[in-house]
Amino acid sequence: MKECSRFREQLLLDVYGETLPEHDKWREHLATCQECQQEREKLKSMLMKVKKSWLFPEPAPFESMALRRSIFHKLDRRHFRLKDLALPFRLPLPALAGAVMILVAGWFGWQQLTPHGVDVGGRESEERLLAQEGDLLEDMELLEDMDVIQKLVQILDKKEAVL
Numbered sequence: 001m002k003e004c005s006r007f008r009e010q011l012l013l014d015v016y017g018e019t020l021p022e023h024d025k026w027r028e029h030l031a032t033c034q035e036c037q038q039e040r041e042k043l044k045s046m047l048m049k050v051k052k053s054w055l056f057p058e059p060a061p062f063e064s065m066a067l068r069r070s071i072f073h074k075l076d077r078r079h080f081r082l083k084d085l086a087l088p089f090r091l092p093l094p095a096l097a098g099a100v101m102i103l104v105a106g107w108f109g110w111q112q113l114t115p116h117g118v119d120v121g122g123r124e125s126e127e128r129l130l131a132q133e134g135d136l137l138e139d140m141e142l143l144e145d146m147d148v149i150q151k152l153v154q155i156l157d158k159k160e161a162v163l
Helices: 002-006 008-016 023-032 034-053 061-076 093-113 123-162
Strands: none
Touching (some): 023 034
């Protein structure tokens, strides 16, 4: 029995079909020891019973199709996430935000530099500019008139306060 305890690990490996480190010694011991032979047969039969009880029946064709449809339906409904993209590299968020800010600032800067709807050398543009200048002059005259009126109101208010 003492010698059998030495081969306990080899017995379990043999039952599971694994390669044994001391294969020759184990075979010699197994040929001579009745207890180890009986234990090996018991373990093998128990392992076969367990394997048979774990077998699941194969689903019927309609069940497998229903499962397949269900899986594909759930995969199609899956929400899109940015991390699902297969990018060759990942940019840190601050670098990405900085790049977007540079693009936006560049676009606004470009918009300020380019003329919008200004006809550079046409007669119509000169006429429009003269009309705008005329309007500005009229507005300036109106403001001057309002200043005069305001001063008159102040003078009249002072006279009424004195009386």
